Amino acid sequence: MGSMARTTGSHSGITGPKIRTAALELxxxxxxxxxxxxxxxxxxxxxxxxxxxxxxxxxxxxxxxxQSHMTELLAALSDEDAAQPLEMLEQFVRFHIAFHxxxxxxxxxxxxxxRNLTPENFALIEDLRGQYENRLQNILIAGQASGAWxxxxxxxxxxxxxxxxxxxxxxxxxxxxxxxxEVQDQYWQMVRSAVGG
Amino acid sequence: MGSMARTTGSHSGITGPKIRTAALELxxxxxxxxxxxxxxxxxxxxxxxxxxxxxxxxxxxxxxxxQSHMTELLAALSDEDAAQPLEMLEQFVRFHIAFHxxxxxxxxxxxxxxRNLTPENFALIEDLRGQYENRLQNILIAGQASGAWxxxxxxxxxxxxxxxxxxxxxxxxxxxxxxxxEVQDQYWQMVRSAVGG
DNA sequence: GTCTATATTCTGATAGAC
DNA sequence: GTCTATCAGAATATAGAC
Numbered sequence: 532m533g534s535m536a537r538t539t540g541s542h543s544g545i546t547g548p549k550i551r552t553a554a555l556e557l558x559x560x561x562x563x564x565x566x567x568x569x570x571x572x573x574x575x576x577x578x579x580x581x582x583x584x585x586x587x588x589x590x591x592x593x594x595x596x597x598q599s600h601m602t603e604l605l606a607a608l609s610d611e612d613a614a615q616p617l618e619m620l621e622q623f624v625r626f627h628i629a630f631h632x633x634x635x636x637x638x639x640x641x642x643x644x645x646r647n648l649t650p651e652n653f654a655l656i657e658d659l660r661g662q663y664e665n666r667l668q669n670i671l672i673a674g675q676a677s678g679a680w681x682x683x684x685x686x687x688x689x690x691x692x693x694x695x696x697x698x699x700x701x702x703x704x705x706x707x708x709x710x711x712x713e714v715q716d717q718y719w720q721m722v723r724s725a726v727g728g
Numbered sequence: 729m730g731s732m733a734r735t736t737g738s739h740s741g742i743t744g745p746k747i748r749t750a751a752l753e754l755x756x757x758x759x760x761x762x763x764x765x766x767x768x769x770x771x772x773x774x775x776x777x778x779x780x781x782x783x784x785x786x787x788x789x790x791x792x793x794x795q796s797h798m799t800e801l802l803a804a805l806s807d808e809d810a811a812q813p814l815e816m817l818e819q820f821v822r823f824h825i826a827f828h829x830x831x832x833x834x835x836x837x838x839x840x841x842x843r844n845l846t847p848e849n850f851a852l853i854e855d856l857r858g859q860y861e862n863r864l865q866n867i868l869i870a871g872q873a874s875g876a877w878x879x880x881x882x883x884x885x886x887x888x889x890x891x892x893x894x895x896x897x898x899x900x901x902x903x904x905x906x907x908x909x910e911v912q913d914q915y916w917q918m919v920r921s922a923v924g925g
Numbered sequence: 926g927t928c929t930a931t932a933t934t935c936t937g938a939t940a941g942a943c
Numbered sequence: 944g945t946c947t948a949t950c951a952g953a954a955t956a957t958a959g960a961c
Contacts, residue, residue: 560843562759565761567936569937577944580948682918684906684914687906688918691918693895694891694892695892697891698891701891714884718888724923724924725919726921727921737927764953764954766953775928776956780956
């Protein structure tokens with residue numbers, strides 16, 4: 532606003548995003564309950580009281596991070612229903628691995644901090660997760676109907692595939708022995724075989 | 729012994745195990761950092777100070793629970809190396825599902841609270857987990873060598889299979905539509921197909 | 926072995942100055 | 944929008960009586 536320089540605080544105009552980033556990293560590293568508002572403020576470079584200009588409370592901060600993640604996940608998963616079931620399944624497998632690899636902290640929080648949500652917030656996040664799982668389940672059901680594969684129970688296969696794919700985040704590192712696309716290739720081969728395609 | 733009745737406290741002679749049980753349930757439900765020593769004591773029926781007759785601190789309580797779980801897991805996994813690879817793999821799949829189903833709280837803690845361990849304790853638990861993973865990896869390598877299946881990378885397949893199997897705990901309930909043995913059957917079929925057996 | 930009492934530190938959140 | 948100061952309560956862990 533053309534005024535003189537301020538003496539303290541961040542005043543950078545991007546405190547909001549910085550709070551979200553700091554909270555994401557700290558919650559992922561130490562867990563929601565183990566992180567204090569003062570720690571988050573310290574990471575951002577402001578005092579604890581300043582956080583409350585951006586979030587009504589700590590719970591809302593957690594919920595917003597999880598909701599954003601799940602919403603982005605659903606938005607990024609394109610639904611090209613015109614494709615063949617086998618192509619749709621392959622697309623899902625490669626997408627899931629790549630998307631989750633790009634945001635390990637958000638993935639970690641979305642799976643680990645569900646029990647720290649209020650019942651209302653928990654229900655909202657679980658609904659979003661259910662929508663995502665349904666996208667895969669619908670692909671598996673379509674492939675059953677078309678005879679593209681032989682999987683017995685689409686519901687079980689949905690859980691199995693998602694657990695298997697999400698597990699990549701626990702061990703895969705870009706700097707390691709394998710490239711992301713090699714990992715995608717091998718998981719796609721395993722998923723394809725597992726459903727009998 | 730033989731004295732008059734006491735006025736307060738549990739004095740049941742099994743306070744130690746009760747503390748472990750209460751801590752296991754509370755840590756699984758709310759998370760290690762979110763549970764106080766007072767809550768654990770209240771669940772047991774003693775005052776908080778009494779807990780320190782059984783554990784030097786909260787961290788040791790968590791570590792003991794995780795170490796016990798991993799040790800029992802390794803001990804329960806029999807290694808009948810005489811069997812064929814395909815039989816060994818099937819045995820592993822059915823064992824993993826059944827064992828984890830019987831102790832969901834311990835499994836949950838062993839996966840979720842790793843970040844709340846001190847570096848020294850973390851290394852010890854990770855070593856035990858590595859031993860367990862190696863048991864599966866050795867089976868997969870043996871099957872590669874004998875031509876029992878065609879899986880490309882035994883390391884990746886190990887991670888994929890364990891993640892898939894552990895995921896059962898997130899959705900399977902005994903009271904539901906499927907029995908445990910039906911679930912074991914379907915997961916075994918998926919694993920067998922996934923490795924190309 | 927458990928109790929009560931306490932030390933010390935930290936917690937989430939708020940009020941009011943600037 | 945951020946600061947400082949503060950409230951009210953809860954945390955882990957310990958000391959000493961019984």
